[in-house]
Amino acid sequence: MKWNPKKYEEFEAQRREPFEELARMVRREPGMRVLDLGCGTGALTAWLHEELGASETLGVDTSAEMLAQAPVDVPGVRFERADIGSLTPGGRYDLIFANAALQWVPEPRAVLTRLIEGLPRGGQLAVQVPVQDDHPSHAIAAELAALPRYAEALGGWVRRTNALDLRTYASLLDAQGMVGIDASVRVFGHHLPGRDALLEWVDGSLLRAYRARLDEGTYAAFVGDYREELARRVPDARPLYYPFTRLLFHATKA
Numbered sequence: 001m002k003w004n005p006k007k008y009e010e011f012e013a014q015r016r017e018p019f020e021e022l023a024r025m026v027r028r029e030p031g032m033r034v035l036d037l038g039c040g041t042g043a044l045t046a047w048l049h050e051e052l053g054a055s056e057t058l059g060v061d062t063s064a065e066m067l068a069q070a071p072v073d074v075p076g077v078r079f080e081r082a083d084i085g086s087l088t089p090g091g092r093y094d095l096i097f098a099n100a101a102l103q104w105v106p107e108p109r110a111v112l113t114r115l116i117e118g119l120p121r122g123g124q125l126a127v128q129v130p131v132q133d134d135h136p137s138h139a140i141a142a143e144l145a146a147l148p149r150y151a152e153a154l155g156g157w158v159r160r161t162n163a164l165d166l167r168t169y170a171s172l173l174d175a176q177g178m179v180g181i182d183a184s185v186r187v188f189g190h191h192l193p194g195r196d197a198l199l200e201w202v203d204g205s206l207l208r209a210y211r212a213r214l215d216e217g218t219y220a221a222f223v224g225d226y227r228e229e230l231a232r233r234v235p236d237a238r239p240l241y242y243p244f245t246r247l248l249f250h251a252t253k254a
C-alpha cells in the first residue's frame, strides 16, 4: 500500500497529539536506545529522540514514500525500511514505541509477543492504536467494500483493523511478564474545518488501502459513493468535531 506523506501530514497537529500523549507515558531514563515502529515520515521520531534525550533511535517503516521524507541530519537518529511483522529486536532497545502503526500489522498477538520477547529486562513498551472502525468515517468504507460492485474488484477484501481490545492487550502484556501495565482508552476530539476535511483525513490513511487494490476508475467511484454516504451520516458542521478513539498502553518488562 502506497502512503502519501503530504496528504498524511495535512493533519499533522491532530496526529501529533496522541503521539505526544504516548511519549508522556514513557519513564525517562538516561541514554535510552529507542525503536520507533511504523515511524512514517520520521518527524515525530526525531522529536521523540530529543524529548527523551535518547542515545540512539531507529525508526522503521515499510513505506519507501514515507521514509523518503525522514530527516537525515539528527545525530543519533536513523531510519530503516523494515516490516514490524518480522522484526526481532533482540534486546537492543530500552524502549519500543509504536504510535498508530500496529493496527496495520496482521497477527497482532504473535507480533506483540515477539516484540516483548525482544525487550531487555526493564525495557519499556509504549503503544497507541486507533479503534475507529465503528465511526462512520471508517464504517462507510467497510460497508461499501462489501457491496457486490466493489467486493468483486476487491476479491472480497475489506479493511479491518488488526487492533485488539484493551483488556486483551493488558492480559497479553501480563502473560508476557510485563509489569506496571498502564492501559487506557481515550477519545481525542479533533476540530476539522468541515466534512470535506474528514474525507481528506481518511484519504490520507484508511482509504489508501482501498486505493491500492482498485483501479483508478473504480477507486474514483468508491470515493464518490463514500462522499455521498458521509453526507448522509455526518453533518456538515464548520468546524466539524471529529471524535477519534484510541487505545494507549505502556508497560515495563520485569
Ligand SMILES: C[S@@+](CC[C@H](N)C(=O)[O-])C[C@H]1O[C@@H](n2cnc3c(N)ncnc32)[C@H](O)[C@@H]1O
Residues within 6 Å of the ligand: 003, 015, 019, 037, 038, 039, 040, 041, 044, 060, 061, 062, 063, 066, 082, 083, 084, 085, 098, 099, 100, 101, 104, 105, 205
Ligand atoms: C498512521 S501512520 C503513523 C506514522 C507515525 N508513527 C505517526 O505517529 O505519525 C502508520 C505507519 O505505519 C507504517 N506501517 C504499516 N504497516 C507496517 C509494517 N508492517 N511494518 C512497518 N511499518 C508499517 C505505514 O507505512 C505508516 O507509515
